[in-house]
Amino acid sequence: MPIAGVIFYFAKSPRFIQFDVIKGKLIAIFILTVLLPILLFFLLKTLNKVNSIKLETTRERIYPLLLNGVITLMVLKRILSPSQDIELYFFFLGILISTMACLILAIFKFKASLHMMGISGLCMFFIALSIHFSININGTLAVMFILLGALATSRIHVKAHTYIELIIGIFIGLLPQLILVNHWL
Known part of the structure; x- marks a missing residue:
């Protein structure tokens, strides 16, 4: 989800950003948010965690x-720098807050849906960008809401979560993004 938000931001931002800067940030964020977690998963699996x-x-x-x-x-x-990439900076700050909220819930033995957390946070970020840049992304938002519903349905169908775990996951993803919008919108 983080890399999808970054790609969407750079695709829709009306600001001029040099292509080399965009490419560098995309590569760095891809390595840190996609490749590194995969490697760390295999490390955790090897360590039986x-x-x-x-x-x-x-x-x-x-x-x-x-x-x-x-x-x-x-x-x-x-x-990311709050002076150069304020929207992305607060998007990732929201991701951090959501992650820490799920960590606290996991410590207290509650399993919130990480899938719903991710997609609802991304959806809220898209809505905020639409308002911030005054762009019409109704089609994208419609697809996001369809994906949100399909993901929730699939998580229930495979019995991975209960309804309350899905709802808590949605709020954990959505609320930090919504609250942090006040700092950059």
């Missing part, structure tokens, strides 16, 4: 969420 990619128990979620928080902090500190 997780059993499968599904992270079925709350105990299994603690290390991946903690590592994801550290990775997000690295993106915030090393790649």
Whole structure:
């Protein structure tokens, strides 16, 4: 979800940003938010901290969420600057807050839906960008809401979550993005 938000931001931003800067940030964020988590998952699996990619128990979620928080902090500190990329900076700050909220819930043995957290946060970021840049992305938003519903339905169908876990996941993803909009919109 983070890389989708970054790609969407650079595609829709009316600001002039040099292509080399965009390419550098995309590559760095892709490495940190896609490749590094995959490698860390295999490390955690080797160390017997997780059993499968599904992270079925709350105990299994603690290390991946903690590592994801550290990775997000690295993106915030090393790649994004609040003076140059204010929208992306607060998008990733919202991701960090959502991740820490899920980590706290996992410590207290509650399994919020990470899938719903991710897609609802991304959807809220798209809505905020639409308002901020005064652009019409109704088609994109319609697709996002269809994906949100399809993802929730699939999580219920495979019995990965209960309704309350899905709803909590949606709010954990959506609320930090909504609250942080006040700082950049």
